[in-house]
Amino acid sequence: MAGEFLILNIVIWIGLYLIVGLSLNIEYGFGGIPNFGRAFAVLMGAIAIGGIVNRILMVIFGVSGQIIDASGVVKTTMNDLIAQNPLIGIALLIFGLLIAAILGAVTGALFILPSAKLSEDYLAITLLAISEVVFMVSYYHPDLIGGYYGVTVPDVLRFIPGEQRLFVFALIIVGIALLVYYVVNRMLTSPYGRLLKAMRENDAVVRAYGKDIMNLRIRTVAVGSAIAALAGALYSMFSVNVIATNFSRVEWTFYPFLMILLGGLGNTRGVFVGVSAFVVARIFLITYKFEIVQALGLPFDPVWLEYILFGIVMLVILVYRPEGLLKEKPVMTSPIKKVLEKRKVKAKEVAAK
Amino acid sequence: MSVLEGAIIYSNLLVLLAIGLTMTYITTGVPNFAQGSFAVFGSYLALTLLRFYGIHPYLSIPIALIFGGVLGLVVYIGVLKPLISRGAQIVILMIATLAVDLILLGIMGAYSDYLGMVTKKSATRFIFTPYDFPVGFLSGIFVVSVLVIALILFGLYLLLYKTKFGVAMRASMENPDLAEIMGVNVETTRTVSWILSAGLAATAGVLLPFRQEIVPMTGGIIIVSIFASSIVGGLGSIFGALLGGYIVGMSESFVTFNLSEVFGPSVLVYSRVISLVVLVIMLILAPRGIVSIKWRRIKWLASFSS
Numbered sequence: 001m002a003g004e005f006l007i008l009n010i011v012i013w014i015g016l017y018l019i020v021g022l023s024l025n026i027e028y029g030f031g032g033i034p035n036f037g038r039a040f041a042v043l044m045g046a047i048a049i050g051g052i053v054n055r056i057l058m059v060i061f062g063v064s065g066q067i068i069d070a071s072g073v074v075k076t077t078m079n080d081l082i083a084q085n086p087l088i089g090i091a092l093l094i095f096g097l098l099i100a101a102i103l104g105a106v107t108g109a110l111f112i113l114p115s116a117k118l119s120e121d122y123l124a125i126t127l128l129a130i131s132e133v134v135f136m137v138s139y140y141h142p143d144l145i146g147g148y149y150g151v152t153v154p155d156v157l158r159f160i161p162g163e164q165r166l167f168v169f170a171l172i173i174v175g176i177a178l179l180v181y182y183v184v185n186r187m188l189t190s191p192y193g194r195l196l197k198a199m200r201e202n203d204a205v206v207r208a209y210g211k212d213i214m215n216l217r218i219r220t221v222a223v224g225s226a227i228a229a230l231a232g233a234l235y236s237m238f239s240v241n242v243i244a245t246n247f248s249r250v251e252w253t254f255y256p257f258l259m260i261l262l263g264g265l266g267n268t269r270g271v272f273v274g275v276s277a278f279v280v281a282r283i284f285l286i287t288y289k290f291e292i293v294q295a296l297g298l299p300f301d302p303v304w305l306e307y308i309l310f311g312i313v314m315l316v317i318l319v320y321r322p323e324g325l326l327k328e329k330p331v332m333t334s335p336i337k338k339v340l341e342k343r344k345v346k347a348k349e350v351a352a353k
Numbered sequence: 354m355s356v357l358e359g360a361i362i363y364s365n366l367l368v369l370l371a372i373g374l375t376m377t378y379i380t381t382g383v384p385n386f387a388q389g390s391f392a393v394f395g396s397y398l399a400l401t402l403l404r405f406y407g408i409h410p411y412l413s414i415p416i417a418l419i420f421g422g423v424l425g426l427v428v429y430i431g432v433l434k435p436l437i438s439r440g441a442q443i444v445i446l447m448i449a450t451l452a453v454d455l456i457l458l459g460i461m462g463a464y465s466d467y468l469g470m471v472t473k474k475s476a477t478r479f480i481f482t483p484y485d486f487p488v489g490f491l492s493g494i495f496v497v498s499v500l501v502i503a504l505i506l507f508g509l510y511l512l513l514y515k516t517k518f519g520v521a522m523r524a525s526m527e528n529p530d531l532a533e534i535m536g537v538n539v540e541t542t543r544t545v546s547w548i549l550s551a552g553l554a555a556t557a558g559v560l561l562p563f564r565q566e567i568v569p570m571t572g573g574i575i576i577v578s579i580f581a582s583s584i585v586g587g588l589g590s591i592f593g594a595l596l597g598g599y600i601v602g603m604s605e606s607f608v609t610f611n612l613s614e615v616f617g618p619s620v621l622v623y624s625r626v627i628s629l630v631v632l633v634i635m636l637i638l639a640p641r642g643i644v645s646i647k648w649r650r651i652k653w654l655a656s657f658s659s
Contacts, residue, residue, distance in 0.1 A: 034444045036386075036451070114636045121384050124447055125584065126636060128386070129577045133629045136574070140622045249573065254455060257448055300466035307459030314452035318445055319435050 006287060008170045012238065013279045015173035016231045020256045021263075021271040022184045023227035028257070029265040030188055031220045032200030033112075034124040037131030039252035040111070041104050041225035043138065043244070045232025048100035049153055050145040050242030053092070057154070067143060071151035075240075078154035086159040093156040093172070093237065100233035101226040108225025109218050116214045131249065139244040150243030153236055169238050176234065180227055185268045187223075189331050196220060197266065228252075250307065255282075258314050264324025273325050282306070356610050358495050362564055364602025365498040368595055369505065369557035370575070371582035373550030375594040378583070379526040380539075380546040381433060383446040388579050389572030390457035391551045395421055395558025396567045397461055397468075400479055404472045410481050411497055414559050421555025422548040428453055429547035454572065462569040477569065481562040494563040501556065509549075509591070522546070574625065578605065581628040585635050587642020596643055601628055 020042060027033045054067065057074045064070065082089035115126040138144045145151055157165050157172075187193060195216065199206045203213050232252075236242045255278065263274020285292070289302035298305065317324070330336070374388045385391075395417045402408040402416065432449050441449075468476040485493045513519040525532035525542045533539050561567060561575075582601040586593025609624045639646050 028444075032444075034447065036447075114633045118636065118640055121382075121443055121447065122584070122588075122636065122640065124444070125384055125580045126632065129580055129629050129632060132573065132577050133625050136625055137623065250455060250458075254451055257451070261448070298463075299470055300463040304459040304463035304466070307455050307462070309459075311452045311454075311456035311459060314455075315432060315449060318441070318449050318452070319439070322439070322441065322445065 005166070006283065008166050009287075010279055010283050011170045012166075012173050013283060014276055015170070015177040016235055017256065017259060017275045017279055018177045018272060019180050019231040019234075020228050020252065021259045021275045022180055022268065023224040023231075024256045025260050025265070025268065025271050026184060026188065026196070026227070027220055027224040029260055029267070029271075030193055030196040030200065031217070032120070032196075033217055033221060034120050035127055035221065035224065036124045036253055037111070037127030038228060038256055039247055039249050040127070040131035040134055041108055041228035042232035042235075042252040043131075043135060043247040044104045044107050044225070045100040045229030045234075046236045046242045046244075046247055047138065047145055047232075048103045048229065049096050049233050049236040050151045052099055052103065053096050054151060054153065067151055068146045068149050071146070071153070075152045075154050079158045082154065082156065082158035084159075089156040089159060092154065096156070096233050096237060097176075097230055100229040104229025104232075105222040105226035109222040112218055112221045116217045128249075128253075131253065135244060135247065135249070145242050145244060147244070150241050152241045155240050156237050173234055173238070176230065180230065181268065181272070184227070188268065194331060200266075254314075255310070258310060258317070261314070261317050261322075261324055264326035264328060266328040267326055270324055270326040270328075277325075282310075285309070356606060358492060359564070360603050360606035362492075362495050362498045362560075363606055364599045365502045366557045366560055366564065367578055367582050367602040368502060368598030369553045370579045371586065371594040371598040372509070372591055373553040374579055374583045375586065375588060375591055376546045377550045378588055379591075380522075380529075380543045381429075381437065381446070382443055383433070383450060384580065384583075384588070385550070386447060386450040386576060387428070387454035387457060387572070388550070388554055389574070389576035390454045390461065391421060391424065391554035391572075392558035392561060392575065393461055393567065393569065393572040394424055394457060394551075395555030396562050396571070397464060397476075397558075398555065399481070399559040399562070400476060400567075401468065403481075403484070404468065404474070404476075410484060410559055410562070411493070414501065414556055417555040417559045418552045421558075422552035424555065425547040425549070425551025426544065428551065429544055433547070434543075458569055458572065461572075465569055478566050479562060480566045485563055494560060498560055501560070505553065505556070506595070513591075518545075577625050577632075578602075578628045581632040581635075584632055585643055587644045590642065590644045593642050593644040600643070601631055604631055 020038065023041070024035065024038055027035045050071070051067070054071050054074060057078060058064070058067075058070050061074060061077055063073045063077075078088075078092070082092070111130050112123075112127065115123045118126075139147060141147055142149070155165075157168055160168050188196070195206065195211065199211075199213065199216060206216075207213055232247065235246070239246075259274040259278045260271055261274070262277060263272065264270030285302075285306055289306075292298075292305070293302050370388055370392060373391075374385055377383070377385050398417050398420055399410040399413045402413045403410060408416075432453055433446060436446055436449055462477075465476040487493060488496045511519075513523055521532065521537040522542045522545065524535070525537050525539045529539050532542075561571075565571075578601055582597040583594050584597070585600050586595070586597030605624045605627045608627045609621055613620045635642070
């Protein structure tokens with residue numbers, strides 16, 4: 001049972017981080033926008049579930065009062081309903097994801113506005129600052145998502161008995177992650193993906209071809225943030241509570257950067273490789289943390305060891321393997337394929353002579 | 354402590370941090386996301402000296418300056434120099450400083466657990482206010498922070514304007530390629546800027562616990578205010594960082610104080626929101642900072658409207 005639990009845990013986290021990693025790969029890997037505020041979009045997904053969906057349910061059920069207490073009331077009512085009628089649970093899941101994506105897209109587009117025109121260092125600083133401040137406000141302010149206490153969320157899979165719930169949730173998360181993977185892959189092999197790469201390499205050229213860089217950046221961050229918000233929403237619905245401390249900069253900005261740099265920037269398969277390697281390493285580190293502490297005789301909390309370790313891993317990747325495990329490849333469009341075939345034929349002719 | 358006094362103390366510390374950040378930005382072109390953790394390093398150094406050797410935090414300022422400098426040297430030689438020599442892009446350098454920040458956070462957290470265990474006294478959150486003493490009708494930290502900032506500004510002035518090294522450093526800040534052609538060793542100026550920057554940050558870190566509670570995560574929280582100060586000053590000008598630090602520090606203190614009179618003391622925790630607002634307004638109005646504003650042109654334009 002313990003082994004099964006470990007595997008399901010790994011699968012769930014690969015799914016969640018795959019979604020975030022893919023979203024970051026659109027923005028940074030392809031578009032060259034260093035979004036140091038990735039955690040912000042994920043937090044928006046959580047706010048969509050804990051703050052917005054909860055409030056909508058409060059209005060429906062006529063529950064009044066503080067969100068912290070009211071969310072508990074809403075949760076019990078809703079859980080009973082879902083236990084009787086699975087369709088309500090599934091509808092709530094889809095509705096929550098939709099709200100999260102919309103909120104992510106809108107806030108992402110809004111918060112890149114002040115820095116969309118500026119160079120990448122200003123962009124990174126501003127996005128990081130916004131992300132930190134919003135994180136802090138949602139931690140201190142009890143009316144948003146319950147501050148220190150957090151809020152509870154209805155269990156959308158209430159109709160499934162205890163032990164199988166984890167399994168089904170893992171399936172749902174993986175299903176959504178695969179869907180996102182497919183859509184992102186299609187999107188990035190389209191002309192839009194190549195436009196993003198062009199912007200990353202040289203935005204002056206893109207501007208010279210009549211494209212509006214600011215507009216392109218805003219659209220890209222909106223799409224990326226909408227996708228990242230899905231992960232935040234799924235995570236909240238999976239853990240049936242929302243608390244701001246779960247959405248820290250380290251876990252949702254730094255680690256995603258680590259994963260996509262490890263896998264290789266600018267290719268979707270690389271994201272999967274990087275995410276899998278990272279999640280397996282991290283889950284083992286978390287699961288066996290007490291054994292590690294005892295074996296090494298560390299006089300401190302193992303979470304600090306995790307930070308030091310992954311920080312060093314990041315530096316090692318940057319210095320020794322900046323291109324990641326899988327290298328970026330050009331997109332094979334049909335004209336490029338034709339040219340390559342012609343070349344092959346010519347090469348054969350030359351060889352025959 | 355009056356609001357004005359508190360605001361000046363806070364601004365002084367912010368100026369120290371912002372000047373350091375600006376210096377490394379000018380020489381290496383990378384915004385250092387670990388600047389806040391450099392300060393927390395100074396705080397923990399002072400705490401260690403206090404707990405183990407009973408050295409008063411004020412006396413540990415020179416020690417922090419030296420150890421901070423060593424930290425800056427290690428970060429530059431160990432992390433940034435190899436990356437720069439491999440021709441890494443700015444974003445990669447920024448991610449590297451984020452990684453340094455995380456490593457420092459891990460070390461600081463681990464060390465605070467260890468220190469707390471050894472001294473049997475919590476080190477995960479601490480404050481130095483009980484060790485402060487009044488000087489006349491002013492608080493000790495006010496006098497000390499003003500003295501420190503005056504000394505450091507004077508020292509920087511001497512270093513940058515009165516020595517040959519300073520001329521070389523300013524030259525390589527303004528135009529590194531040209532300076533290199535003229536025989537200036539850009540590598541040295543970069544190294545020195547990192548040493549100075551981390552030294553100043555650690556100094557600010559020694560004084561910071563007199564103003565606010567320190568936890569290992571403090572670095573990640575104050576970084577917003579540091580960046581806001583530097584960006585208000587234009588990120589590329591040391592004088593700008595000086596102005597920016599005071600503008601951001603004062604507005605954070607006074608705006609939150611005035612808001613708290615209206616909305617109650619719960620507003621006080623949101624002082625970073627003010628920094629962010631100042632930062633965003635600055636980016637919209639004058640993205641190159643306060644020193645880039647052409648006041649004469651504004652006056653000239655204003656003369657038409659009257």
